[in-house]
Amino acid sequence: MKRLVPASARCVLVCCVVSLFLQSGLSADGLPDGYPASQRRKVVLTPHWKFHRGDPDANFYGNEFDDSEWEEVSVPHTLKLTDVNLDGCDDSKFQETFHRTVGWYRRVIEVSENPTKVFLEFEGAHQVTDLWVNGEHVGQHAIGGYTPFHFDITSYVSAGENQIALRVDNRKRDDTPPDPGPYDYVKFSGLYRDVYLVETGGLRVTFAWEDFYAGVSVTTPAVDPLNGNATIAVRTTVRNESEGRKDCRVLTRVVDSDGVVVMRLADMQSIPPGEDRTFNQCGGIDEDLHLWSCDDPYLYRVNTTVWDGDTVIDCVENPLGVRSLALSKEHGVLLNGEPVDLFGSNRHQHYAFIGDAMPNSLHYKDVLQLKQKGMNIIRTAHYPQDDALLDACDRLGVLVYEEAPTWIAIGNDAWFDNLERAARRMVRNHRNHPSVIIWGAGINHRGAVPRLHYAIKQEDPTRWTASNNSAWTGEQNSGVCDLFTNMDYRGVDDWTGEEYLLAMEGKLTPESIALYGGDPLRLGLIHWTAHAYYTFHPTNKSENRMRSGMMDGFRNMALPEDESYGEPVAMRIDVDMEGRELTADGNDIVLAYTRFVDKDGKLVPGPDVDVRYVVHGPAEIVGEGEIEGANPAPVSRGAAPVLIRAGLSAGEIHVTAECEGFETVKATLTSVPFNPDCIETRARAIYDLRRLHVDMGGEGQLVQFGWQSWIGESNQPAAFEADFLGGVRATLKPASDEGITRWLGEMNVKGRDGFVMGEGVCVIDPEGFALELSGLAVGRYELTTFHHAPVSNTNSMDPNRERLKTLKIHQIPVASVVNVTTKTGSTKVTVSTGKQVPDEGPGIAVVAFEVEDSSPVEFRFQDADGERGVWLNGFILRQAR
Template sequence: MSLRIFFLCLISCVVLDVFGQVKTLETTSISVRENINLGWRYHKGPVKHQPSSAQWSAHGWEEVSLPHSYALTSINLDNSTDDKSQQTFHRDISFYQRTLNISGRPDSKVYLEFEGAHQKTRLWVNGQYVGEHAVGAYTPFHFDISEFVALGQTNTLTLELDNRRNKQIPPDGHTADYVLFGGLYRDVYLNVLDPLHFTFDWDSNTSGIFVSTPAVTKKDATVTVRSEVVNADKKPRKFYVQTYIVDQQAVVIKRKRTEHTLDSGATRLVKHTTGIDENLQLWSPDSPYLYKVVSQVLNEEGKVLHSKTNPLGIRKFELVLNKGLLLNGEPIEIIGANRHQHFPYIGDAVPNNLHRLDALKFKRSGMNLVRLAHYPHDNAFLQACDELGLIVVEEPPTWIGMGDELWMARLEEAARRMIRNHRNHPSVLGWGAGINHRGTIKRLHYAAKEEDPTRISMNNGTLWTGEQHSGITDLYAVMDYRGAKRQADDLLFAMEHSGSTDSLSLQEIVSRYKGDPNLIGLASWSAHDSQSFIKRDEQYPNLSVWQAASWDAFRLPKPNYYWYQSELTSEPMVHIADVRGQFEQQVQVFTNASEIELLHNDRPVGRFKATRGAQNEHLNSPSILVPFHWQSGTLTALAYHSDGKRVVAKHQRTKGNDAAKLEVTFDTDMTADGFDITADGSSIILAYAKVTDQQGGLIDKDTPEVRFELQGHGQIVGDKSIGANPVTWRNGHAPVMIRVGTKATVLTLTAHSEGLQSGSASLTLNASGEAQSKHDATRLLDPLTLNVDFGNHEQHPQENFYVWSHQSGNDARTLTADNGQPVKVALSGSSEPLHWDNTWGVPGDLSFLIEDGINNTNGQPITLHFSQLPQGQYELKTWHHMLSDDGDAIRPLRFTSQHSKNAQSVSQYRPTFGKRIAITEAGGGERGDGGSNKGAAGFALHTFTVNEQGKASLSMAAPKGNQQVRLNGFRLSQLTPGAVDDI
C-alpha cells in the first residue's frame, strides 16, 4: 500500500524571514553583575592612616587594571634569596581603591564579589569597615555592602590585601614548590540584586545552583537543578523559579517552573528534575558538546529578577577494575600534565585570555587531561576546559605541610568553596582529598562527598610516604617517580610523573600506562617551566625547568609537546626536534605517520620507521630516530600516508650559522581562528622575536639583548628594571608580553638588536563592544512544539502527547504548545466521517501512540488544518502504523508536494505493521505484534513555511481510490536557524 501526502499551505508567495516569529524568551534580569576590573588605583606597602581616618588619601597612587600583581618581577623573581618557605618575596601589604557610581532601587542588595585575592582581604566602603576574608587566596568570596553604599552616588571601595606570611591560612606557614604572588589577581564584580535572588554558590553546602546528572545513558539523561533562593526583603514574597535547558543554538529543549512563597529573611531550596530523551549529545574530549542551564527567579508578574547561566555537559565517568576509566561507557586513557596558573613578570595576575590560551595549548598538543596544581584555578580556565574538551582534576591549596586546627578548618572550607564554585563544570572528573605528598585527609574526603557525591575523590599520595593505596578515597592518585605499583583492588592514576627533555623516557612511562587498563592515566610534571624557590636552574635559580615539560615559562613549545601531538592527535603531522631533542649521531623526528623520508639539503638520507621494543610497545607513535650526524644545513622530513606514496605532512629545520636578523611573530595559538582578542584593558598578548641567520635558520641558543617597540593602543609588560624589555632568553626566541588597551587598534611590534636586522609584525585588536554585560542576558529561542496522539475513547495515552480521543466524526480544537503558544488544529476527512479505532498490546518505544489512530475507510484524504501559527518554518512528523497480515503487501511510500514549493518530504517512507492475532482470555478484540518496534521509530518527515496569516493545511491521500490511509499522531515543531541543517 502506498500513500501520496501533499501540502496545501495557505500562505503568500513571499516570506521575508521564515524564522522571524520564533518566540524569544525574556531572560534579561533586573539584577546587575558588572565586571569592575578597570579604573583602580594602587599603593604598594603600608600606609600611615587607615581608610576610615579623616587623613586618608589615595593621592598619587598608581592607576592599574585587574588582574594585578603586587609587583612585576623578573624571570628570576628579582633575584630573591628566599628559600621554599618564601619568607620575604611579596610578603607585604598592598592597597587598592576604586570609585564607583552604583545605581539601584532603594531596596536593592549590593554585593562585592571576588574570584580570589592574595591572601587576606579587608574591605572599606566610603570609609566604613565592612569585613575580612581570611579563608585563603584561591577561592571566591563576597561582601554584602548594601548598608554601606549610597545608591545613585559615587562610592569609594578600599581594599587592604595582606600577603604576609600567615601560619593560619593554607597553604601558608610551610614550604611549597610554588610562589604565593601578592595582589588582586583575579576578576572583581559588582552585584546589584533584587532582594529576592539566588544565593552565591560558595555560601554553604546548599547555596547557589548545583546542576547534576543522576542518570546518563547513550540515549537519555536525567538532569537535576538544585537552586537556593533568599528573600532579603522586609516582607514575604511570592515568586517563581524557572529552569530552562537549552542546546548550543540557544533553543529551549526543556523547561520547568514552580511557584513559591518565602518569608522575610528566609531561604528556599528548589529542585527541578527533568531530562533529555531525544537527540542527546554527550560531552567528551572528542566532542565537547555543551548545553546550558538558565535559572531564573521571577516575581508574581513574571518579571525576571535574577538570572544565572551554567554549563551542562552530559557525561558519565566510571571506575571499573580491569577496564579502567570509562567515559560514557567506553574506556578512555587520560593523558596530560600538571598546570600552575602563573606567567613570567605578572605572577598569578593572569587575565582570562591567557587562561584560555593555556587550555588551548593543552588541547592542540593532544592531551585530554589537566591536573590543577596545587590549588583551585581560575574560573576562566575551567570554562575553557569545558568548551575545548579537557578533563580536569582539582585540589585544595596545599603542598606538604599541615597546620593547627584553624589552619585545617580553613583548608576544609577552601576545599568546600572550590567544589561549590566548580561543581557545574562537566570537565571536572574529581577532587583531591589529600595533602600533596601526605595522602588522604579523611575530613577532606568526607567534605568532598558531602558537597558533591557525584564525583570521585583522590588521595594525593606518594611512593615514599603515607598509605600505598587509595584508602577511603575512590582513586589511588600517586606520584610515579619511582615505578608506582597498584594493589590488586585499586586503580591507579599518576598525578605526577617524570620524563626527559628529549622525550624518550616520557615515551616509556606513557607506554607502560597505556598497556594496563588499571593504570587509568597520567599527568606529567609539569606542563610548563614554573617559578619557585627550590633553586633548580643554574642560570635562573628561581625558575624550575622541568624535564617532562611541554612548554617553557613563556609557553614556547619544547620537544615533548611535539611528541604528545604525534601520539595523541590524528591530523597528519611531522616535526624535526630542536636541539634539545637531538643526539650527536641521531636525528629525532616526531610523526603520527607510519613512515618518513629524511632529506639533507634536498638529498635523500632514506626512509625510516620507528623502532619498537618493550619500552614503547603500547604507543601509537614512538619517535623515529634516524642515524645521521647533523652538523649543518637543512633537514626536511616528509611524512607518508599508509599507502607509502602520498606525502601528508612536511617539516624543515635549518641549523643557523651567523645571527643576521630578527623575525617577529605573535603567538600562533592566540591568533588562530576562534580566539577573539578584544581591547578590554586586561588581556595580555604573547609575542616573540626569533634570531635567525640570513636564510632564516634559527640560532638555537641564548639570544642577544632584544629591545621591543610598540605602536598602537597597548603597553609592553615590564621594562629594563626586571629584564623584560630589553630581554634575553633561550633557544633563539626573545619573548615579550603586551597588555592591550581599551580601544580597537592595530598593534605593530618591532624588535631591535645591535648588529641584527630589525623585524616587525602587526595584529588587529577588536573593540570590546561591552563584551562583559552587566546583565545575564542570554537570548533564548523557544520554538513551538505540539505533540498529538489520535485514538478513540479507549486509547492508552502516549506520555507528553496531547490525547485526542473521538469515536467517529470530524473535530477541531485549540491546543497549547509546549512553549505556551495556542494553536488551532482541525481534523477532517472528505465526504464521509473518519473512523477512529484502537488496538492494544503493541510493543515499542512509542507503542501507545501507534496502537490506535484514524482511518479513512473509503480512500479519501485525511486533512490537518493549522491556524494561529507564528510565521516561520516548520517540521511535521507523522506516524502511520498499519495493521496487516502480510508485510510484503505494504509498499514503500513516495511523497510528493504538489501545492507548495516550500513543502518538503522524504521521498521514501515505509509504514510499519503488526500481524493481527487473537487475544487470549486476558481480554477481547485484536492486537498487533511483530514489526511494531519498527513502528515506534518510523515516521514521515515534512517541512513547510507559514506566512503572517498563520495558516497551513496538510492532506494525506492514497494514490489509488480505495486504499486505506491511517494516521496515529503527529509532532509539529517550529524550526530555528540552527535546526535547518539537521533536516
Template sequence: MRLAIIVILFLLPGAFTYSQSPGKAGLETRQRININRDWKFLHGDYPEARQLSYDDEKWNLVHLPHNFSIPYFQSTRWYTGYGWYRRHVHITEQWKNKRVSLEFEGAFREAEIFVNGQPAGSHNGGYTGFSIDITHLLTAGDNVIAVRLNNRWNARLAPRNGDHNFTGGIYRDVYLVVTNNVHVDWYGTYITTPGLSKDGGRVAIETEVSNQNKHSGVYTLKTDIVDANGKLVTSVSARQSIAATTSVVFKQLTPEVKKPRLWHPSNPYLYKAITTIWDNQKLLDSYETSFGFRWVRWTADSGFFLNGEHYYFKGANAHQDQAGWASAVTNGAIVRDVKMIKDCGMDFIRGSHYPHDPAFSAACDSLGMLLWQENDFWGSGGDQKETDNWYSGAGAFPSNKEDQPYFEESVKTNLREMIRIHRNHPSIIVWSMCNEPFFTGWGTIGRIREFLKELTTLTHQLDPSRMVAIGGCQRGEIDKTGDIAGYNGDGARLFLNPGIPSVVTEYGSTIAIRPGKYTAGWGDMTSQQDSIFPWRSGQALWCAFDYGTRASGDFGLMGMIDYFRVPKNQWYWYRNEYKHIAPPEAVKNGVPAKLQLAVDKNTINGTNGTDDVLLTVTVTDKTGRPISNSPDVTLEIVSGPGEFPTGTTIRFASNSDIYIRDGKAAITFRSYYGGKTVVKAVSEGLVADSVVIETLGTPRFVSGSTPNTTERPYVRYTIEKKTVDDRSVNIAYPKPTRASSEATGKTANLANDKDIRSCWQPNISDTASWWQVDLENVYVITEVRLQFPLQEKFDCTVDISADNQNWHAIAKPRNPFPADGKLVVPVSNATPARFLRVSFRNDPNNQVKLAEVEVFGKTADD
C-alpha cells in the same frame, strides 16, 4: 588629584538581560560589572588607606589581574608582606533600592575589604573566590574600595608548603554585582543530571534564592533549559515562600530530555539553565548556568568510563603562572593554555595543586578537556618544621596542636568554596583533596589519614554526583582514605592494581631547557604501553608548563612548554604520538639577518584585563629560515596603548631570566585602553619587524592624555636567608626511589622510610644492582649515610646526577665497615645534583641489602 572613576554600566561576558515576553524585553535584572581597571597600589601596610579621603596620588596606577611581584620570571624568592589596593567607584541614585556585592575571583591570600573606611568583610585563602555584600556601606556619588592584602606564611592557613611560588595580589577578576533584593545567591545554582543515559535524562536543579527585603514573600522560580543555539529544550517552575532576610533552596526536576547531546572531549556540547525569579508578573532576577549532559564511572578493575564507554585519559598537570605576570594571567591566557595542552592530543588536566580560576574550568568545558580539580592541601620536601616563611619547608599539616583546628577549618572552607564555584562544570570528573600531604611534621600522619577521611565525607555531602580523589598518595598509607588514588612518581610502579580506582597523577618530571630532547620523559612509567593496565584510569605528565617555584636551580623547568609558552621538543613528541603530526625540522645555527614577529591573534577583546595577545619573535637568516642563534632582542611599543610585564619595552637575552633560546622568544601583551598598538622587534644588525594589535572597547587611548604605562625594570628578587644546619634534615626522606630490581616485599622505598628494620633487596638474579633516589630539588650534597643490616658488608659506590643521565662518583665507601653497619660518607664535591645512586658489586654469596639511606645538603642557590 585623587583618581575618580565613574563606573559605566555595560554588560560584560557573564552579565545579561533575559526576557520572558516581548513586554519584558530589555528589562535589566542583574548587572555584573568588571572593575579590573584603574586601581591604585602600593607595597607595604598603610592602615589609613581605608579612608575615602586618603591621598593616593603617589601610588602606582595598576590594572587587574595584578601580582605583588610583577615583573616575575621564575625567581625562587619573591616579595612577601602587605600590599594595599584602592579604587574609587561612582554609585548612581538608580541603585538606591538595589543590592550591591563585590565579587573577587581570587586574592592571595589574607584579604580585608573596606568600603568608605568601614570594614566590609574578609577572606582567608588564595585560590577561591568570595562575595561580600556592601550595600549598607555605599552612598550615592563617590565611594572608595580599599583592600589590605598579604601573602605571608601562616601556620593556620592552607597551603603551608609546596613546589610553587606564593606571590600575593588580586590576581583574578573583580566584579560589582547589582541585583534586586530577591536574587539568586553567589554561585547559587547546582545542576546534576541523575539517571542519565544515551536515550535521555532529567535535569535536577537546586537554586539558592535570597530575600533581602524586610518582609516575606511568595516567589516563583522558573528554569528554562536551552541548547547551544538558544532553543528551549524543557522548562520547570516552582513557587515558594521566603521569609525576610533569609535564603531558601528551590529543588526542581525537569521532565525527561530525550537523547540529549552528551558532553565529551571530542564533542564538548554545552547547555544552559536560565533561572528567573518572579513576583507575580514582575521579573526580579535572571541567572545563567552552563552545564553538560554526561556521566562518569570509576572502577577498580576496569578503569574510567565516560558516558558508558571505557575511556583511558592522557594529560598533564598545569600550574597557573606564566612569564612576567606571575599568577596574574588573563582569562584569554587561560584559554590559550588549555588549548595548548589540547593541541598536542591530550584530553585531561590535573589542576595542580589548588582550585583554578573559574575561567580555567570554563575553558575545559568549551574545549573538551577532562579536569581534575584539586584543593590546596599540599606538602613538599623540607625540614617539615614550623617556620615563619615560605622557604624553610614546613610540613603539610601543623605540628603545633593549637594550630590544627584553625588549619583544618581553612582546608574545609577552601573545599566548600571550590565545590560551590566549580560544581556545574561538566569537565570536572573528580574532586581531589590534596597533593602529597605525607610531607608532614613528625607524628601528624595519623591525624592526616583521619582528616582525609573527614574531607571525603564532607565532599560526598557537598556533591554526591562526583567521587573523591586523594592526590599524591604514594606514601603514608593514605591512598585508600578516599574513592580514587592518585599516585605520583614512583607510585606508578609501587602501586600496581591497588584494588581501588587509580590514576598516575604525575609521571616524567623531566628538567629541560628549551628546546630539550625529543622524548616523552616517561620516568617511572617506563613507557605508555607499560602504563595502560586494564585497571588504571589515566595518566598525567608532570608537567604542562614551566613554573615559578621556591625550589632551587632549574627545578621549575619540567614543563613540555616553557614559562613563556613556547613548546619544547617534548610537546612535539606528544603531538606526534597522539595526533600524528610530525615535529618541525630542528633549527640550526646560521647567520642572523632578520626578525619575524608573530601574534596568536591581532585583537584584544575589551579593555578590562580579561584578554591578551601572545607575541613570538623568531630569528631568521636572510631567506627567512628560522635559525637557532639567540642574539639579544627587544620588543618595544612604538605607538598606541598597552604594556608588557616590564612596561613599554622588554629585552630578551640568552643569559637572562627574560630569555631567548633556540632563536625564539615570547611574551604576553595586554592593554587597558582601546586603540591600535604598533609593537616592534629589534636587534642590533638585524632587520626589524613589527605587528599591529587592536584593542577593542573604551576608554580609547589618546596620546599625551592617557596615563603613561608604568615602567617596571626587572630585578631578580632576593632575600637574606637564615643559615640552616645542612646536616639537620634528611633530604632523601620520603622521596621517590628506583632500583635495578626488587625482591618480593623488599621494594626500593623501604630504604628511605626512616625504619632500619626494613630494607631494599634486589632479585637474587640481579648481577649489577643499584638503588636510586630522586631528591626532588637541586642540592649541593654534603654528606651521605648508608645503613646496612648488622654484620653485612657490601662493596658500593655513590654517584650523583643532575639529569638522571650523566653520572659521576662522589665517594666510594671502603672497608672495614663499622660494627653498627652505618657508613658515613662526607662529600667535598660541590656539584649540584638532583639524583643520588648507590651501586653495588654483587657477591653471589652475600646478597645485597640496604636498610636506610640518609642524604644531607643544602639547596643549590643557598
C-alpha cells in the same frame, strides 16, 4: 545525542528558509533576544584602581586620604612584577620574604539609584583581605587566596560614587593553607583575580559558596547515552531581602547551543522576609539529546529566572554539559559509555613576570594549547584555579582534576578548618562545570584525608575523589577516596592492582603511555608539568627559578633537539591571537614571539641574542624598564617572547622587533572595546519556542507520557484542538469520498516512543489524506510526523488481547514509502514496520513552513507506489526561529 534516523527514513521538506543561526537582535536594555531583563547588575571592576605596596598599618582607607600619587593599575594585579629569577630572592620553600607584604587598593564605585542589595564579589585574592567602604571597615576574608568570597556593602553605600579601600595581605599565617609551608610553588600576591560590583533586587539567588544550600546546583542523576535521554536536577536557593513575605516563582530553562529552550520547570514558594527557600526541580531531555565529551564539548545553559508576581527580579545562568561517567574493570574510565584514557598535564597558574595575575584570555590560551597537543585532562596543581580556566575546559572538552590548596605540610586545627572551608568553596564554585570529574581529597604527597573526602562527598556525591599520594612520603593506597592517585616517575611498585590507579604526576613517555593505555585499572597519566612554574625548589639554571615544564613560563615549546638545523638568516614575528581577542581594559595581555629561520624558511633554535621590541598604539610592554628580560627579551627555546598589555582605548597596535644583524620585522593587531557589564557581555539569546506533542489513536490508546491525546473514530470526521499559542485546530480527512480511516486503539510496540508508534490512524485512499492546521499565529513553524505500521506485540497478560485479535488492522496492506506534499513542494519518507521501532528510529518527516496570514496550512500524505494504507501515528508541532 541526536535521534538516530537513517537518511532513507528521515526526510526534510524545506518550505521556507529557516536558519537556527540568525544573528540575534538586541532589546532596548542591550540584552539579546529573549534574555530576561532583571534587577541584577554585575560589573567587572577591571581598570581605575589606585595601588600602593607596603605599610600594613597605615590609615589608607579614609575617604579624606589623597591617593593621587599612587600608581593606577588594572585588575588582575600582582603586588610586584618579577623576573624569571624571582628578583634574586633566596627564600626556602617556606617563602619567608618573597611578596610577604600587603597591597593597598582604592577605587571609586558607582552604585545605582535603588538596588535592594549591593555586594563586592572576589574570585580570589592573596591571601587575607580587608575591606573598607567610605572609611568604614566592612569585614575580613581569611580562608585563603584561592577561592571566591564576597562582602555585603548595602548598608555602607548610597546612590552615586562611593570610595572603597582594600588591604590585601600576603604575610605568612599558620592557619591559612598552603601556609605555613613548605610548598614547591610560589604563592604570589595581590588582587590577582577578577572583582565585581553586584546589585540585586529584593529576591535574589544566593552566592554559590554562601552555604551548603546556596546558589544554583545542576546535576544529571541519570544519563542514557544509548537511548539519548537524561534526567536533570536543579536546586536553586533564593533569599528574600525584602521587608515583607514574597510569593516567589522560579523558572528554570535548559537552553541548547542554538538558544532554543529544551526543558522548562517552574515552581512557586512563599518566602518570609530575611529567609531562604530552596527550590528542588527535576526534569529531563529525551529528544535530540546532545552529550558533552572531549571530542564534542556540547554545552547547554541553565537559565534561572526569579519572579515576584509578573516581574522578573533576578536572572542567573550556569553551564550544563550532559555526560555519563563510570569506572569499569574491563575498560577503565567510561565517558558516555565509551572508554577513554586520561592523558594530560598538571598546570600551575604562574606566568612569567606577572606571577598569578593572569587575565582570563591567558587561562583560555593555556587550555587551548594543551588541547591542541592532544591532551584531555588537566590537574590544577595544587589549588583551586580561576573560573576562566574551568570555562575554557568546558568549552574545549578538557577534563579537570581540581584540588584544595596544599602541598606537604599538615597544619593545626585552625589550618584544617580553613582547608575544609576552601575545599567546600572549591566544590560549590565549580560543581556545575562538566569538565570537572575529580576532586582532590588528600594532602599532596601525604595521601587521602578522610575529613576532606567526606566534606567533598557531602557537597558533591556525583564525582570521584582522589588520594594525592607519593611513593616516598604518603600513605600508599586510595584510603577512603575513589581513586588511588600517585606520582609515577619510576613506576608505582607498591600498587596492589586491586584499585583504580591514576598517575597524577609523571612523564609522558612512549613507555608510560603504552603502560597506562593498556591496563584498564591504570586510568591514565598526568604529566608534570604543562609549563615552567616559579619555585624556590632547586632549578637547573641558577639564574632561572622557573622549573620543569613541557613549555617555558612564556608558553613557548622548545624545538626538537634531534633535528641537522641551519644557520639563522632572518627573523619572524608571531602574535598569538588564535582563538581570542585583545580587550582594551588596561589588563588583557597577548604574547608575541620573535623566532629565527634558516635560508629555507625552517625554524631554528636561534642565536644567543636579545630582541628589542617597540610598540606603537594603545598598548604597552609588560615590565619594560622595570624587570630584567622584559625588553629587550633574550632568545630562549628558539624564541624571544614579549608580553603586550592592552591600554584603555581600542585601536590598532603596531609591534616591531629589532635585533642586530637581522632585518627588522613587524606585526599589527587591533584591540576591541571593553564593556564592563558582565550580563550584557555574557548573555546570549533565548528562544523559548513552544512545542505541541500529539499522540494519535483510537479509543483506549496508550498515550505517550507528556503528549496530548487525539482519539479518533474509524470512518468518522476527525478533529483535534489544543491550547497552543492561543489555539490550534487540526483536522484529518481522506482526499476522496472513497477513503477509509481506521483508528487503532491499544497496541504494544517496543522501542523509543513506543506508545506513539503503537497506535495511530491508517487511511486507505487512492489519493491519500490531508492533515490541515488552522488558527496558527503568523510565524515560522516545524512539523514532525511519525510513520510506523505497528504489529501486535501482545501476550496472554494483555487485557485487550482478544479485542486486538478481532481488529485485524495490522493486516491491512500498507505503504512502505509515503509522499509528503505541501503547496511549495514534496518529498518522500520511508515507513518503518513491525512489533518494534527500529534502533535507527521510525519513519519521520520534518516540514518547515511559515504562516503569513489566517489561511489554513495543509499537508497531504499519499502512498508513493500505489493505493495502500498510509500510517500516521502522531506529530510534533514546534515554533521555529
